[in-house]
Amino acid sequence: MRTELSFTPLATIATELLAVLAADTQTEKGPDAKPKPTLLTADPAVQAAAANVLATGEYKGGANETILLHAPAGLAAKRLLIVGVGKLAKATVHSVRDAAGTAVRYAKPRGIREVALALPSFESLRGAAVARAAVEGAFVGDFDADTYRSDRKDQSIQTFTLAVAGTLTVADDAGRAAVEAAFAEGVIVGESQNFARSLVNEPGNKLTPTILGQRAALMAQEVGLGWEVHSTEKLHELKMGAFWSVSQGSAEPPALIVLRYEPAGVTDGPVLGLVGKGITFDTGGISIKPADNMEQMKYDMAGGAAMIGAMRAIALLKPKVRVIAVVCAAENMPSGTAQKPGDVQTAMPIAPDKPGKTIEIINTDAEGRLVLADGLTYARQLGATHLIDAATLTGAISVALGKITAGAFSNDDAAYDKFESALAISGEKFWRLPLGDAYADLIKSDIGDIKNTGGRWGGAIIAAEFLHVFAEDTPWIHLDIAGMAWVEEKRPFIAKGPSGIGVRSILEWVRSF
Ligand code: BES
Numbered sequence: 001m002r003t004e005l006s007f008t009p010l011a012t013i014a015t016e017l018l019a020v021l022a023a024d025t026q027t028e029k030g031p032d033a034k035p036k037p038t039l040l041t042a043d044p045a046v047q048a049a050a051a052n053v054l055a056t057g058e059y060k061g062g063a064n065e066t067i068l069l070h071a072p073a074g075l076a077a078k079r080l081l082i083v084g085v086g087k088l089a090k091a092t093v094h095s096v097r098d099a100a101g102t103a104v105r106y107a108k109p110r111g112i113r114e115v116a117l118a119l120p121s122f123e124s125l126r127g128a129a130v131a132r133a134a135v136e137g138a139f140v141g142d143f144d145a146d147t148y149r150s151d152r153k154d155q156s157i158q159t160f161t162l163a164v165a166g167t168l169t170v171a172d173d174a175g176r177a178a179v180e181a182a183f184a185e186g187v188i189v190g191e192s193q194n195f196a197r198s199l200v201n202e203p204g205n206k207l208t209p210t211i212l213g214q215r216a217a218l219m220a221q222e223v224g225l226g227w228e229v230h231s232t233e234k235l236h237e238l239k240m241g242a243f244w245s246v247s248q249g250s251a252e253p254p255a256l257i258v259l260r261y262e263p264a265g266v267t268d269g270p271v272l273g274l275v276g277k278g279i280t281f282d283t284g285g286i287s288i289k290p291a292d293n294m295e296q297m298k299y300d301m302a303g304g305a306a307m308i309g310a311m312r313a314i315a316l317l318k319p320k321v322r323v324i325a326v327v328c329a330a331e332n333m334p335s336g337t338a339q340k341p342g343d344v345q346t347a348m349p350i351a352p353d354k355p356g357k358t359i360e361i362i363n364t365d366a367e368g369r370l371v372l373a374d375g376l377t378y379a380r381q382l383g384a385t386h387l388i389d390a391a392t393l394t395g396a397i398s399v400a401l402g403k404i405t406a407g408a409f410s411n412d413d414a415a416y417d418k419f420e421s422a423l424a425i426s427g428e429k430f431w432r433l434p435l436g437d438a439y440a441d442l443i444k445s446d447i448g449d450i451k452n453t454g455g456r457w458g459g460a461i462i463a464a465e466f467l468h469v470f471a472e473d474t475p476w477i478h479l480d481i482a483g484m485a486w487v488e489e490k491r492p493f494i495a496k497g498p499s500g501i502g503v504r505s506i507l508e509w510v511r512s513f
């Protein structure tokens with residue numbers, strides 16, 4: 001998708017489709033309070049073109065509600081699409097992100113290849129942050145998962161234009177320079193999120209750990225990140241017994257993917273460690289999963305993909321902080337060489353002269369925490385002062401939070417505060433759940449240090465406590481995205497398929513240092 005900023009008056013933009021936003025400005029409540037759809041674009045030509053349809057009452061300005069006008073009088077555009085953001089009082093920059101996605105997804109199946117979106121001129125919904133969100137939303141909307149359909153028509157939007165005429169002020173956040181910079185950022189962020197989504201979308205046979213490593217390396221070369229991709233030998237050398245135990249049952253070798261962002265001149269301060277679960281397919285191993293829905297387990301590398309996508313954005317946006325990503329990629333398979341319940345594995349030691357922690361394997365399907373255990377230790381050994389991990393770790397997180405909100409955990413309030421601020425920018429929904437010794441007690445093992453599962457209740461928290469054993473006192477955030485990595489029902493602004501959750505929030509967390 002090509003993107004451009006336009007400063008010309010809306011009426012003169014000759015495009016296939018001009019999208020403008022509307023909100024419901026009704027503030028009264030009660031049965032007589034009819035919706036009051038109001039355009040968020042002050043441009044008189046657009047106002048005139050939309051006046052009749054808004055007066056009919058058939059359009060309410062609800063969130064992502066659309067209505068289309070052909071050959072709108074007085075406009076050079078062939079079509080005018082009105083997209084709602086819902087109640088004005090509740091509308092935010094995130095509503096605009098979604099509305100932009102809705103405009104793009106409206107156009108795609110109708111053979112419309114050009115979309116221009118008018119940045120709202122409404123006081124509280126204009127300026128840099130809104131411009132950025134709008135471009136991001138357009139990229140989110142442009143993604144479809146049908147990569148391998150042989151009759152796939154390429155429906156991608158060719159040109160997305162953000163029209164800002166009439167919204168700019170002389171300076172500040174709505175100044176031209178600020179909006180231009182935010183627009184450029186939105187392109188990078190949107191492309192990076194879609195890059196992560198394209199990885200998550202790949203089936204297990206097309207994206208093995210080795211291929212994930214190649215894709216990450218190719219991206220790293222393109223954007224100028226340092227990178228290394230290791231395999232079996234290095235896992236043995238580093239004594240990554242937990243990571244290796246997952247991959248030992250597969251014919252596909254594991255990949256230990258390391259991406260480094262080292263900005264020039266930054267030699268001290270924090271080193272942020274991004275650790276991702278990269279299970280390219282999770283059968284459950286010997287504790288094999290039921291056949292129903294097992295095909296979904298191709299997206300069990302979504303945490304790793306989020307880190308790879310975030311690193312792409314970091315490389316291009318160049319924050320002044322060092323970042324190192326560690327993605328532990330493996331395939332969890334049952335076979336004659338697979339690990340068994342009851343096996344005891346020794347995790348990577350934090351230093352060569354220290355013993356690694358021993359793990360009793362109760363369930364080979366609790367494999368994500370095993371690869372992350374060694375990933376977290378390795379990131380710390382490479383100098384990470386702060387850690388964040390992302391993983392499709394537990395089904396239990398969906399039981400707790402549904403498929404509406406992702407889970408977050410942290411051993412450090414200061415690090416987590418930064419993450420909360422990042423969420424305000426990203427618009428992604430995470431909710432912090434507790435950690436605690438009483439949960440940690442549930443994974444004490446009789447034969448070794450810890451076991452990899454701890455009973456039925458509080459499964460997402462127990463998994464987090466397992467990781468906590470390896471993060472120790474290093475400030476650490478754990479993101480359980482199992483319920484959010486895949487969009488199960490299409491929405492007006494996003495296709496069914498990989499969501500790319502995490503990329504934006506992790507990026508903003510990094511930028512907050
Ligand atoms: N990859 C799964 C978790 C998952 C489930 C991700 C559904 C996405 C959708 C993970 O490896 C797993 O199997 N977890 C087990 C843990 C259990 C054995 C303690 C689970 O959640 O059932």
Ligand code: MN
Binds near residue numbers: 282
């Ligand atoms: Mn599993």
Ligand code: ZN
Binds near residue numbers: 300365367368392
């Ligand atoms: Zn898994």
